[in-house]
Amino acid sequence: MTATIIDGKAFAAKVREQVAGHVSRLKEEHGITPGLAVVLVGEDPASQVYVRSKGKQAVEVGMNSYEHKLDAETSEADLLALIDQLNNDPAVHGILVQLPLPAHLDSDLVINAIDPAKDVDGFHISNVGLLGTGQKSMVPCTPLGCLMMLRDHHGSLSGMNAVVVGRSNIVGKPMAQLLLGDSCTVTIAHSRTKDLPEVVRRADIVVAAVGRPEMVPGDWIKEGATVIDVGINRIDAPEKGEGKTRLVGDVAFSDASKVAGAITPVPGGVGPMTIACLLANTVTACCRANGLPEPT
Numbered sequence: 001m002t003a004t005i006i007d008g009k010a011f012a013a014k015v016r017e018q019v020a021g022h023v024s025r026l027k028e029e030h031g032i033t034p035g036l037a038v039v040l041v042g043e044d045p046a047s048q049v050y051v052r053s054k055g056k057q058a059v060e061v062g063m064n065s066y067e068h069k070l071d072a073e074t075s076e077a078d079l080l081a082l083i084d085q086l087n088n089d090p091a092v093h094g095i096l097v098q099l100p101l102p103a104h105l106d107s108d109l110v111i112n113a114i115d116p117a118k119d120v121d122g123f124h125i126s127n128v129g130l131l132g133t134g135q136k137s138m139v140p141c142t143p144l145g146c147l148m149m150l151r152d153h154h155g156s157l158s159g160m161n162a163v164v165v166g167r168s169n170i171v172g173k174p175m176a177q178l179l180l181g182d183s184c185t186v187t188i189a190h191s192r193t194k195d196l197p198e199v200v201r202r203a204d205i206v207v208a209a210v211g212r213p214e215m216v217p218g219d220w221i222k223e224g225a226t227v228i229d230v231g232i233n234r235i236d237a238p239e240k241g242e243g244k245t246r247l248v249g250d251v252a253f254s255d256a257s258k259v260a261g262a263i264t265p266v267p268g269g270v271g272p273m274t275i276a277c278l279l280a281n282t283v284t285a286c287c288r289a290n291g292l293p294e295p296t
């Protein structure tokens, strides 16, 4: 059997189109332009790429994008002062601080300084608590994108066995909460999990968020399971020429796609959905801030 490829790139384009529609209605009917502020501290090359992409896509859907690039030595006090300024700026509906921050900055402190209503990454402790208790919150973008693809593919997820490999605060844990919210039976696996292959083999849904290239081989996947590969790993690709690299996920795609019922590719799966969900969260934050109905 050959798995259905879940096309995250196409799905993300659809989400962006919907977001653009909401943005233009907000402008025309209410004179409001959603605004997204992205804060980058330092010069991490991957972070620079992400930030540029977020700003560009925000503008493409008609939002205002405010980029704040601070140098790597920025003090905590200066960063907190900027966040305070953005919290109080009515033109800014979403604030995102690109992680990781340089080591001298306390990420938890910084993230928790963001107004939870503007925390479009969903990492503020209030949003984490709201999500965990099933209340209205800002949902972290990567797991939200994964959930949207799963719902789109399956309709209802109720009763399915879901295994999330990875327990980070930004992917694994919120992913597990969302799957639980959709009535899956959820297992969270991590580096101390005993007999990981057996655990993964029980899953109707596997979400791999580990950060190890092709760690999940095809023979860990139950026949017909749906595989969501969050991992983004750059590996050497001598076949493309000297010094060349390519991106792979946490799942061995070519073997897994012979067994799985559906699978997301890397690149072109979860990655594009993450930014699309960031834009969707910004529209949601803008509607909430203005007492307007949220897009569904």
Ligand code: NDP
Residues within 6 Å of the ligand: 142, 165, 166, 167, 168, 169, 170, 171, 172, 189, 190, 191, 192, 193, 196, 209, 210, 211, 212, 230, 231, 232, 233, 270, 271, 272, 274
């Ligand atoms: P973290 O490093 O924060 O977490 C990795 C998790 O994997 C940890 O919980 C760790 O367990 C677990 N783990 C590590 N080794 C093993 C192992 N051998 N067996 C089982 N579990 C293991 O990573 P993130 O959650 O931030 O990211 C995961 C991956 O997703 C990365 O490749 C990242 O680049 C990618 N990513 C992609 C995004 C996208 O937009 N597509 C967005 C965010 C991340 P333990 O806790 O025990 O150490």
